[in-house]
Amino acid sequence: SQQGEEDPQALSIQEGENATMNCSYKTSINNLQWYRQNSGRGLVHLILIRSNEREKHSGRLRVTLDTSKKSSSLLITASRAADTASYFCATVIYGQNFVFGPGTRLSVLP
Amino acid sequence: EAGVAQSPRYKIIEKRQSVAFWCNPISGHATLYWYQQILGQGPKLLIQFQNNGVVDDSQLPKDRFSAERLKGVDSTLKIQPAKLEDSAVYLCASSFGQSYNEQFFGPGTRLTVL
Numbered sequence: 280s281q282q283g284e285e286d287p288q289a290l291s292i293q294e295g296e297n298a299t300m301n302c303s304y305k306t307s308i309n310n311l312q313w314y315r316q317n318s319g320r321g322l323v324h325l326i327l328i329r330s331n332e333r334e335k336h337s338g339r340l341r342v343t344l345d346t347s348k349k350s351s352s353l354l355i356t357a358s359r360a361a362d363t364a365s366y367f368c369a370t371v372i373y374g375q376n377f378v379f380g381p382g383t384r385l386s387v388l389p
Numbered sequence: 390e391a392g393v394a395q396s397p398r399y400k401i402i403e404k405r406q407s408v409a410f411w412c413n414p415i416s417g418h419a420t421l422y423w424y425q426q427i428l429g430q431g432p433k434l435l436i437q438f439q440n441n442g443v444v445d446d447s448q449l450p451k452d453r454f455s456a457e458r459l460k461g462v463d464s465t466l467k468i469q470p471a472k473l474e475d476s477a478v479y480l481c482a483s484s485f486g487q488s489y490n491e492q493f494f495g496p497g498t499r500l501t502v503l
Contacts, residue, residue, distance in 0.1 A: 283431075309489050322432070322480065322494040367431050371489050376445050377422075379431035 283380035302368030317364035393495035414483030
């Protein structure tokens with residue numbers, strides 16, 4: 280698997296439901312970041328979680344990080360049609376640069 | 390504040406032709422990145438500049454790709470000659486300070502090589 284790999288590859292949910300996507304990585308990281316990409320706004324930073332943090336919140340977003348399992352999860356609560364996008368995790372490795380995963384394609388159906 | 394600007398937004402060329410992309414980062418951002426994003430994949434870093442110096446170009450196909458950032462502000466990425474597999478979106482991003490920080494992305498240039 281890649282350094283940062285999202286799971287699932289694709290996810291379809293109904294509006295109002297919660298969406299959870301996961302990211303697994305292989306080597307120690309400085310921080311992990313989640314980005315969203317849709318056709319309207321391009322690639323946008325959502326949240327950054329450092330290696331010494333376990334959970335962060337931003338509005339309807341909740342990110343967790345488990346460094347022992349080398350994994351992170353992104354939870355979007357009360358999803359909206361506007362949340363339809365591809366979501367990428369980017370792992371920032373000590374002394375190296377960003378590595379983006381292949382992404383999770385989220386579809387929120389009205 | 391103004392975002393990262395890129396031009397052109399779209400480009401169609403034939404294989405073996407040359408093409409150049411331009412990027413103007415957010416004012417004050419010392420670090421500039423060029424990424425290649427092939428359809429259905431995540432962005433892949435091609436080159437990173439810190440001011441006008443290259444920090445990382447390990448994934449840049451140097452036989453055909455080149456990039457420069459004169460005066461440490463805007464940057465150009467060139468492909469010469471283009472191949473069919475170069476069809477992708479080329480994204481420019483910038484960040485304040487070191488590369489561990491949040492990156493701000495431009496809208497990208499969609500390149501189609503026929």
